[in-house]
Amino acid sequence: VPKPLNLIGVCTLCKRRHDNLGYSPTQRHPIKWLCWRCLPFAKWIYKMKTQQLDVYEMDAIFDGGEKAGQYLDQIGQTDLAKLSEDQFCEMFARFMEGFEVSMRGKMEAVRDTL
Numbered sequence: 001v002p003k004p005l006n007l008i009g010v011c012t013l014c015k016r017r018h019d020n021l022g023y024s025p026t027q028r029h030p031i032k033w034l035c036w037r038c039l040p041f042a043k044w045i046y047k048m049k050t051q052q053l054d055v056y057e058m059d060a061i062f063d064g065g066e067k068a069g070q071y072l073d074q075i076g077q078t079d080l081a082k083l084s085e086d087q088f089c090e091m092f093a094r095f096m097e098g099f100e101v102s103m104r105g106k107m108e109a110v111r112d113t114l
């Protein structure tokens with residue numbers, strides 16, 4: 001079944017740019033948009049309770065924050081107002097990477113139990 005295109009948007013799981021990969025288990029379900037790296041987990045996203053996904057997201061936000069904090073420790077600067085533009089972007093890049101890796105890790109850990 002051809003899927004409508006959603007060219008601009010974020011991946012349901014990792015919140016990075018999706019790769020225009022739409023998935024739904026049946027035509028009655030709304031399409032979830034995913035990136036290539038999260039596509040293997042599409043089926044489990046639908047099987048998981050929303051509340052459980054929320055818990056994983058909160059954990060992943062924390063994990064992303066840890067990565068951002070590690071970067072700030074590495075450069076010896078915790079005053080965000082003193083970061084250069086490049087450092088500010090790098091801090092958030094570390095956050096995003098920490099978040100997405102954490103989310104996929106959680107899905108890998110639970111997918112056999114769903």
Ligand SMILES: [Zn+2]
Nearest residue numbers: 011014035038
């Ligand atoms: Zn993704």
